[in-house]
Structures are given as C-alpha cells and as structure tokens.
Amino acid sequence: MPRGTANVHDHDREAAAEQAREGVRAWVRQTGSRVEGAGAYAILALLTASAVPPTVLDQSSGDRLADLMADAGTDPGAGRSVFAARLLPRLTATGENGRALHEEISRVLRAADAVNTALAEAAATDDELRRVLEAAFQEIGLGVPELRWMLTDVRESADRLRRQLATRSLRLRRERDEMRRHLVAFTREQLPAGDAVPADVPGGAVPPYPGLVHFEPEDAPWFRGREPEIAEMLGHLAEQAAGGPPLIVTGVSGAGKSSLVRAGLLPGLASGALGAQAAAWPWVLVHPGVRPTARLRTRIRTLIPAPEDESRPDDSTEDDPSIAALAAAATAAGRRPVIVVDQFEELFTQCADPAERLAYVTELTSAAPALVVIAVRSDFYQDCVELPPLAKVLTAGHMVVGPLGADAIRRAVVEPAEHSGLSVEPGLPGLLLRDLGAEDGRPYEPGSLPLLAHALRATWDRREGVRLTVGAYRETGGIRHAIAETAERIYREQSPDERDRLREALLELVAVTANGTVVRRRADRAAADSLVLRRLVRARLVTVGADTVEISHDALLHHWPRLAGWVAEAREDAVLQHRITEAAAEWDRSGRDPGLLPRGSRLLAARESLDQPDGVVGDYLAAGWAAAEEQEAGRRRVAHRLRRLVAGADPGRPERRQR
Known part of the structure; x- marks a missing residue:
C-alpha cells in the first residue's frame, strides 16, 4: 500500500476513534445519575451504542454490530437507544455466537478507549456516576472473558484519577499556603509598631515582666518577640470570620500559648488589624472548669441586649439555647463574640463527665457566627483527638507555638x-x-x-x-x-506549723490525671488557706482571682524540688481520689446504680484517702458504706440462723455417743 494511502487510513481511523470518544463523553454527560440501578449489561449496551453511533459505522467492527446498527435508523439519539435495546438481550448469549459478539464489542471499545474515556468524563462531571460505571465495568470484566481487559482499564483509570487529584490537591495546598502568607504579611502590616514610646512613668516603677503568670491584654505594650505568630493567628481568625474552622493553638506547657492569645491576638484584634468592625467585637475569655457549657452560655448571655429586644432568645420558651443561637443573637446586636478558651486541658482534668465534655466541644466547634480560639497543651492532644468534633477541627489544621529565636x-x-x-x-x-x-x-x-x-x-x-x-x-x-530559690526562701521563712499548712494548701492546688500526669488545679478561694499562700501570691508563684486560687504555672510543679517531692508522696492518694471522683460521677449518671458502689478494699482505701468528702463523692462513699454494713448485717443473720440449725441438731448427738 502506498505510504500516502496508509497515512490517510491512519488519519481516518484516528478521526473515527475521536468521534467515538466524543460520543462516549456526550453519553456520560447526558446520562448522569440515570444509570443508577441499571444492570452492568445495560450499561455495556449503552456504552457500546455511544462508542459506535449508527452514522459512523466502521464495517471492520464486525457483521453482528453492523446488522444491529443498520436496523437502528439514522437519527443519532433514537438510533443509539434502539441499538442499545436490540444489543442488550444478545449480550448474555453463550457459545460461539456470544464469544464472537463480545470480541466485536471488545474491538470497538478498545479502539475508542471507551472505558477510560467514560470514567474520565464521569470523574469530571459526576463522581457518583463514576463509581457506578467502575462497579459495572468490574462486574463485566470478571464475568466476560473477552472483556477482562476492562479490569485493567478500571485500575489504570483509578490510578490516573488518584494522581490527578493528588496533583490538584498539592497545587491547591500550595496556593492556600501562599495566600495565607500574603494574608499574614498584610495583617502584620496592620499591627501597631513595636517601637512605641516608653511609658510615661518613673523609670522602672512598672515591672516589664510578669513572672510566672501569663501576660494579659493590658500587658500588650511589654509583649515582644511574637509578632509573626500574632499575625498568623489573626490570619486564621480572618479566615474563620469568612466561614473557616475554629483555631486551635497548641504547644508544650510553657511555650507561651496563654500570653500569645491574651497579649498578642486579642490586642491585635482590638487595634484594628482585621478592620474597625472586628476591633469592636467583644472577647469572651474562659477556662472550661467543671461545668464548661453552662459557664460559656452564661458569659455569652451578657452580650445580648435586654429581653425586650427581639434579637435575644426567649428563655421562657428555650431553657438552654445553643451557644450558636446565643452568639447569633449577640451578633445581630452588633456584638459578634470572640470566644477564647484558655487552658483547654481543664476539660479533661476538671470536668469528670464524658458526656459533658462531648456536648461542650460539639457546641464549641459549631458556635458560628462566634469566632472560637482554643489554647491547649500538646500533651493533651490525644484527649482532644478522641472527641470527634474536635478531631475534625484538628484535621483541618491548627497552629503550633514553637520556641522563640x-x-x-x-x-x-x-x-x-x-x-x-x-x-x-x-x-x-x-x-x-x-x-x-x-x-x-x-x-x-x-x-x-x-x-x-x-x-x-x-x-x-x-x-x-x-x-x-x-x-x-x-x-x-x-x-x-x-x-x-524564690519558693524555698518563702518556705524557710515560715514557722513549722505554717510549713505544714503551706504543704496542704499547695497540694489542694494540684491534680493528678488518671494516667498520672500532674497538673494545676483551680480551687475555690474561700476554701483555700489564703494566709499561708499570700507570700507566694506576692511572688507571683500563686495567682488569686475574684473567686479562685491557683498555681501560676506548671513550672512551679517541676522546678521547685520540695513541691515535686510533696506531689510524689501524695501522687498515689491523688490518683486514688481522681478515680473515686470519676467513679462517683459515673454512679450518679447511672441513676445511682447499687451495682456500681465501691466494696471491700476499694471502699476502705477510699474512706482512708478522703477526709469528710461532700457532694456526689460523699453520697457515693456513704451509700457504699451503708451497702457494706447491710451486707455484713445480712452475713451475720445467715451465720446466726446456721448456728441455730446446728444447735437444734445437737440433742441427738449425745445419744449416739452413749450407745
């Protein structure tokens, strides 16, 4: 054959193949989800009809397909349907005729690369349709020997789609990171300059360093060195305001999370870095505590105008509106809340109710239109991951506070x-x-x-x-x-009685989690020994709030050897007390099931460990002791009855002895 003639034939075949591929693409676009529920052979008939429309018949495809196409008519739409309908019952044929038909279909579909073309088009237009087609092609490939190559095409198509999605995802991630860098850089430009005029006070009269306590918003003029992180956090907050997820800030204890949020993020927001409107958004700065959801609701309610304003939820009809509903009411009044949950690890160290924990994070992660910032120690990361709503937010991204340069x-x-x-x-x-x-x-x-x-x-x-x-x-x-040095000097200056009281007072401010982690515990100020703690308060090693008292930072627990020794001595009791508290909460949640009461050595250890417990724990131990006493009384009654039975049998024994 002359070379020019071969080239013409090659061009014709390629043109016919492209026309067949376009027919497949058109079928996928027009069919959409309508093939759902159709059998694999019905899909094969439709695919074949789209790949070889009656108006473009390559006689080399085979006599059987040619005969069916000749009867289908010349209208492309109607002809394709008629062709598919006539082809469908023949697809299940067996023997020589069936094999010959399947071979003809195989040649047509492979020439047009129909399987890959259909899957690629479906992936671009309707992912559910792609899954339906994949399943159909796999079923056909497994059931029809002449079409087994479809299995390979499906695998190759899946690999190709995976590579395309990975490439696209990587490109979008890079574009997102680049966009975030621009956002952070722009936001940093909006922050106040760091070289503010020195305070107009006598030199050195105002302490420039907070000591163990964290910086507060009013300390922002003295908070330096974290400007890149502040800008990054504000960028995250801007994304959240546009519909993004809450911001979780994590890092080791002592990384500076609380100071960064309080003296960096919040003053930056107030300075207008995200605009004048955002500068007026009120802050809701909270710790989880024992009842975190109720505490947060109470705080947000204070942002809502008086009851006569219709934007405020009607408490008479909705006793516990969601945090999102309260935030929406506050936002409608021009007071969009910025919720900052500091020391989020308290959710795991102070809130003993797993259901309350889950309810809290569920509301917190769906609190929009409120903006939410969570600061949590990294050693509680696993605890956070185990709460599904929080795990979803962590997967979306979080910010790690690293060391300063x-x-x-x-x-x-x-x-x-x-x-x-x-x-x-x-x-x-x-x-x-x-x-x-x-x-x-x-x-x-x-x-x-x-x-x-x-x-x-x-x-x-x-x-x-x-x-x-x-x-x-x-x-x-x-x-x-x-x-x-500071803590030990204060300790040595105490009298022996004051030293004992100081030990007890500090141990009241320490908690040990179920896995043995030592953490600070916020205590009721009224119940604390304020007199013996006051020198530690003046040294900023202990912090006193309006109603609470706590160790200023975990660093005191680890870097004052005397306190570390006291904690080690008390650790066993603390672990036992934590377990008792959790067991009491579980007993209370179960409706005070008697089967959950402590018994035997557990009960004795609990009574020795806890001095005059009150609340649920007191009820739990009292009920356990009452149950133990009742059990002991029952045992004594049984023993008494047995002794009487034995005594009733005694008269017969001497007679036997006499014989």
Missing part, C-alpha cells in the same frame, strides 16, 4: 525594659541566652520560657536603680534555679 528572645528581654524606662546591662541578654541554652541559634528546652520570665521578674525585683544588671540576675539563682 535568639533575636526574638533578645527583643523580649530588652524592649519591655526600655518601654518601662529601664536599661539592660549589655552582657545580660547574652548570659540569659546561654543559660536558656539558646545561644548560637540552638533551640532551647521546650517549655523553658516561664523560667526565663520568672528570672527576669526576680532580676527586676533586685534592679539597681533603673538598670537590670548581670549581678542582680546571678542573685536570683539564674534561669534554672530562680523559681526554686
């Missing part, structure tokens, strides 16, 4: 002092970096920032006029020992 640490030391009218001896920042382990750009031990903060506060206490000196810093004991 050396330059940021220098700024965090020098700039707050200068803002307060102080000067820093030139060698002090370098010495702090060395003691922190961050010199030469090396990463310092995670969670060490509270040690630095307390050492700086103690250095300020020993300042020489308006200068922070190396000598004053050395007197504190340095970063690694300043906390212990």
Whole structure:
C-alpha cells in the first residue's frame, strides 16, 4: 500500500476513534445519575451504542454490530437507544455466537478507549456516576472473558484519577499556603509598631515582666518577640470570620500559648488589624472548669441586649439555647463574640463527665457566627483527638507555638525594659541566652520560657536603680534555679506549723490525671488557706482571682524540688481520689446504680484517702458504706440462723455417743 494511502487510513481511523470518544463523553454527560440501578449489561449496551453511533459505522467492527446498527435508523439519539435495546438481550448469549459478539464489542471499545474515556468524563462531571460505571465495568470484566481487559482499564483509570487529584490537591495546598502568607504579611502590616514610646512613668516603677503568670491584654505594650505568630493567628481568625474552622493553638506547657492569645491576638484584634468592625467585637475569655457549657452560655448571655429586644432568645420558651443561637443573637446586636478558651486541658482534668465534655466541644466547634480560639497543651492532644468534633477541627489544621529565636528572645528581654524606662546591662541578654541554652541559634528546652520570665521578674525585683544588671540576675539563682530559690526562701521563712499548712494548701492546688500526669488545679478561694499562700501570691508563684486560687504555672510543679517531692508522696492518694471522683460521677449518671458502689478494699482505701468528702463523692462513699454494713448485717443473720440449725441438731448427738 502506498505510504500516502496508509497515512490517510491512519488519519481516518484516528478521526473515527475521536468521534467515538466524543460520543462516549456526550453519553456520560447526558446520562448522569440515570444509570443508577441499571444492570452492568445495560450499561455495556449503552456504552457500546455511544462508542459506535449508527452514522459512523466502521464495517471492520464486525457483521453482528453492523446488522444491529443498520436496523437502528439514522437519527443519532433514537438510533443509539434502539441499538442499545436490540444489543442488550444478545449480550448474555453463550457459545460461539456470544464469544464472537463480545470480541466485536471488545474491538470497538478498545479502539475508542471507551472505558477510560467514560470514567474520565464521569470523574469530571459526576463522581457518583463514576463509581457506578467502575462497579459495572468490574462486574463485566470478571464475568466476560473477552472483556477482562476492562479490569485493567478500571485500575489504570483509578490510578490516573488518584494522581490527578493528588496533583490538584498539592497545587491547591500550595496556593492556600501562599495566600495565607500574603494574608499574614498584610495583617502584620496592620499591627501597631513595636517601637512605641516608653511609658510615661518613673523609670522602672512598672515591672516589664510578669513572672510566672501569663501576660494579659493590658500587658500588650511589654509583649515582644511574637509578632509573626500574632499575625498568623489573626490570619486564621480572618479566615474563620469568612466561614473557616475554629483555631486551635497548641504547644508544650510553657511555650507561651496563654500570653500569645491574651497579649498578642486579642490586642491585635482590638487595634484594628482585621478592620474597625472586628476591633469592636467583644472577647469572651474562659477556662472550661467543671461545668464548661453552662459557664460559656452564661458569659455569652451578657452580650445580648435586654429581653425586650427581639434579637435575644426567649428563655421562657428555650431553657438552654445553643451557644450558636446565643452568639447569633449577640451578633445581630452588633456584638459578634470572640470566644477564647484558655487552658483547654481543664476539660479533661476538671470536668469528670464524658458526656459533658462531648456536648461542650460539639457546641464549641459549631458556635458560628462566634469566632472560637482554643489554647491547649500538646500533651493533651490525644484527649482532644478522641472527641470527634474536635478531631475534625484538628484535621483541618491548627497552629503550633514553637520556641522563640535568639533575636526574638533578645527583643523580649530588652524592649519591655526600655518601654518601662529601664536599661539592660549589655552582657545580660547574652548570659540569659546561654543559660536558656539558646545561644548560637540552638533551640532551647521546650517549655523553658516561664523560667526565663520568672528570672527576669526576680532580676527586676533586685534592679539597681533603673538598670537590670548581670549581678542582680546571678542573685536570683539564674534561669534554672530562680523559681526554686524564690519558693524555698518563702518556705524557710515560715514557722513549722505554717510549713505544714503551706504543704496542704499547695497540694489542694494540684491534680493528678488518671494516667498520672500532674497538673494545676483551680480551687475555690474561700476554701483555700489564703494566709499561708499570700507570700507566694506576692511572688507571683500563686495567682488569686475574684473567686479562685491557683498555681501560676506548671513550672512551679517541676522546678521547685520540695513541691515535686510533696506531689510524689501524695501522687498515689491523688490518683486514688481522681478515680473515686470519676467513679462517683459515673454512679450518679447511672441513676445511682447499687451495682456500681465501691466494696471491700476499694471502699476502705477510699474512706482512708478522703477526709469528710461532700457532694456526689460523699453520697457515693456513704451509700457504699451503708451497702457494706447491710451486707455484713445480712452475713451475720445467715451465720446466726446456721448456728441455730446446728444447735437444734445437737440433742441427738449425745445419744449416739452413749450407745
């Protein structure tokens, strides 16, 4: 055959194949979900009809298909339907005729690459249809030997689609990250400059460092070195305001999460970094506590106008409106809430009811139009993941607070002092970096920032006029020992009786979780020994609120050896008390099922461990003791009856002995 003639034939075949592929694409687009419920052979008939329309008949396809097409008519739409209807009953034929027909169909579909074409079009237009077609082609490939190649085509199509989706996902992720970088950079431009004029106060009169307590919003002028993270958080908040998920901020204990949220994010929002309207949004700053949902509802209610305003939920008809409903009412009144849940780990250390935990995170993660920011220690990440609503948010993304760089640490030391009218001896920042382990750009031990903060506060206490000196810093004991030096000095200055009371008071502020993790516990101020704690409060090692008292930071638990020893001694009792509290809550939730009461050694250990418990725990142990006493009384009654029975049988025994 002349070369030119071969090229013409090749071109004709390719044109016919492309026309067949276009027919398949048109069939997929027009069919949509209408093939759902159709059998695999019906789909095969329709696919074949679309790949070989009556108006484009390649006689090489075979006599059987040609005869069917000749009878189908010339109208493309009607002809395809007639052809498919005539073909369908023949597809199940067996023997030589069946094999020959299947081979003809195989040649036609492979020439047009019909399976891949149909699946690709379905993937682009209707993913449910793609799944239906895949299942049909797999069934045919398994059932018809001549069409077994369909199994390979389905696998190859799935691999191709997976690669396409992965490439598209990667591209979108990169575009999203790039867009977020632009958003963060733009947001950072809107933040107030960090070189504000120093405060107009006598030099050094205002402490520039908070010590172990976290920075508060009013401390924002002294909070330096975290500007990139503040901008990133504000970017997340801007995305959330546009419909994105809540923001979860995590990091090790001592990474600076609370200060970043309180003295970074919130003042940045108030400064207008996200616009004038966002600057007026009210903050709802909470800790979970024992009853987190009720506490949060109460706080948001205060944002809603008086009852006569129709935008406020009617409490008479809805006793417990959702947090989202309350937030919507506040937003309608121009007060869109920004909910910040700090120390979120309290949900697992103070709220003993699993149902309450789940209800809280369910409401919190669906609180829109409120904006939600959650700060949680990373060692409670697994606990968070086990709550499905929170796991979904974590999967969508979260922000990890990492260590500060050396330059940021220098700024965090020098700039707050200068803002307060102080000067820093030139060698002090370098010495702090060395003691922190961050010199030469090396990463310092995670969670060490509270040690630095307390050492700086103690250095300020020993300042020489308006200068922070190396000598004053050395007197504190340095970063690694300043906390212990302060606490131990206070302890030694107490009388023996006060030392015992201090031990008991501090252990009341410590909790041990079920897995043995030692954490702070917020206690009722009225029940605390305020007198013995007051010197620790003045040293900012303990924090007193309006109604609560707590250890200022977990760092005190780990870096004051005496307290760590007390905790180790009390750990066994603390673990037992935690288990008793959880068991009592479970007993109460079950309707006080007698089968859940403590017995035997568990009951004795619980009574020895807890001194005059009240509330549910008191009821639980009292009921357990009453049940034990009733059980013992029943045992005595049974023993008494047995003795009487034995005594009634005794008269016969002497007679037997006499014989």
